[in-house]
Amino acid sequence: MAVRVIIVGGGIVGTSIAYHLTKNGCEVVIVDEHAPIGIGSSFTFACINYFSFVEEPYFSFRRKAINFSVTLAEEVRAANHVHLSGTLRWGDTGSTRETIQYFASRLQRMGVAVEYWTPGDVQRRLEPNLRLGEVEGPIIRLTEEGWIDSIPFIGRLRQAAIDTGLLAVVTATALHIDTRRDEVCVTTSAGNLHGTFVCLAAGSGTSTLTKALGCKIDVAKDPGILFTASIQPSILNHVVYAGDLHFRPDSNGRVMGGHHTASFDGTDGDALTQSLRLAAELAKVVPSISQAPDIQAYAVSRPVPVDGLPIAGWLPEMERIYVSACHSGITIGPLLGMLCANEILGKSSALPTEFRTSRFKPDVKTHTLRSTEDGPEAG
Template sequence: MLVAVVGAGIMGASLALHFAANEMTVLLFDGATPGSGATGLSFASLSFFAAATPNLMQFSSEALNYHMDVARPIGLADSIRTTGTLHWSTDPAQNKKLLQAASMAEGLGRIVEYLSRNNALNLEPNLSIPGAPEVIVRIPEEGWLDSVHFTKRMIDVAVATGLAHCVSEKCTRIEPLKQGAVVWTNRTCYLVDMVVLANGIGINTLLEDLGCAPLVHELPDEVIQIPYFGPPIEHVVFANHIHFRTNGPSLIVGNADDPTAFCDTGLEIRSARENVSLVRDELKEPSFGESITARRGSRPAPKDGYPIVGRLPGQERIFIAVTHAGITLAPYVALLLTTEIAKDGSCEVLGAFRPERFNQPKDRNRAPRLQ
């Protein structure tokens, strides 16, 4: 069976690796460098704590655990940094959300630690933690990932099997057939048995040609890299409305949004200078270099915040795999979807994420329940 995967970000790379593991031939399409889109722009935290519901949090925690199962056999175990995350807010409303998320995680059997300010400073001496938050939540199982390196390595391993092939062409249209599909690119076309759309915000254009309504919002995003010469910071820090982590000699700063919020499509990107100022306030010794780099782009955000995974309604041979939390979820989603396709079956775990939920009447078009 020949499967076309559109998009060579972390989702597409995960799919290529898992299709090859199922002894299926895969063509991986992308007109850009693998991992250069939303994957490369991501803050790249490995987290289940931001999930809005207990069942999505459970799914995310299972996905986080699965990363190591993927990483070990392909020599990437060292690229997963499970150094833990620290979360706090001095805003009462946000602190309440934080504690609700912590209680939800505990209810699922996840490890949650409640720290005083002094406890947190003992773990991270270069933090200042101004404003005396009521509690600081530590999630020791979380961390971060070098998402671009991880993506490229998965593709290399998939290609080395002889079953996966990279096609450096941009997919412009999918033409469904009774027994397969034609993938049209900016250069030519390919006849395949199945197609999986994993190209993030680019999915909407391809869906339009298939007669489907857009399923994904385009969420503006920004990641800032600052040369950092201060004492090392081990944890990924979610402090009030800013989050940051170290990466070698640099500090990586994510959008100044609420880390416990599920999805905010109206997020306004603050300037790099303002974000750096927020991080500076959280450090005792903010020893920064001058060459601040800000990378701006877009990330996909499914309309209801939940992943969209499965066969497109009315299309027997075309599937979709997209999620906002791709760094955490992609390998696990790929495992489940490729197993489902290879066995021509249905994975119950993916039941709540099916695309057809958007085609229901408006009064029923609400956030899905995970079974």
């Protein structure tokens, strides 16, 4: 019998899984309540990086994932959406400078080409539109990091899967999952979907779905603020981490900014008010932002597995339900998705044991078996 996989979640992880499954001749349905692509992957800073993730096996996985995304982008004609523009980092306090120095030294010892620049040289040779007079160096530059224009990149990946004739996309909420001996049924707000396997690539929706299946896998929602401002012509080359503030070039000549700390988590004033504060802070190093005619602000949240590590594998004691969730999905989602697709198809995979679902223990089963004849077919 042909394998049919229902994927809950059409973000970067679910779409990569779908692409690699269809590439292997498998029929796939993506069901997502957010259109056109996954919500976490639509509103994201989207830097592809490994700077402060120096523990193995995560470090090597992230590095490999960046190379994989470059190759994958070429394969689906999305190379212009992956920008290996390099990153710049500097601290704005003694302790943040120390932290950056710590990671830079560790990376150097691990064989990464870490460049040390003075603020003056960065301004003269790399980023002439930044004002770095008050920045205390050194500035760390990594040339193997960058950013992905996530919406068009995922769009190309999804279109390539649709072009195989094997992918259908349903905009609906997955409400309930039944496993049976030889199939699974996903009850959605648009009707029932039947398949051989279900793959949960539901980002921060993972906890609710897995809890209902009797093995809660905790994926928290970490709130944050992002904003974009239009500055024509584009004035920035690198992704920049300046203390807690980060900013980068965005598509269409815009600049995107965000902040690491809790004071910008959406609880202290609305997203626009906070973004205007961030933009004012950013204007100290990017003066032209103060003339930006429009600032668009977004209160967003990222899925964060409880122990920070990616999650991949079959749900414990559930033969037909696969789970894939991670923090930093833009960096690792494309590679993670390819490896998960291989596993769903029964192939061996190079997924590190540290990412395995076996670290989560099943609860007493809370799911109830329901008839699969409850509603109309959705796809």
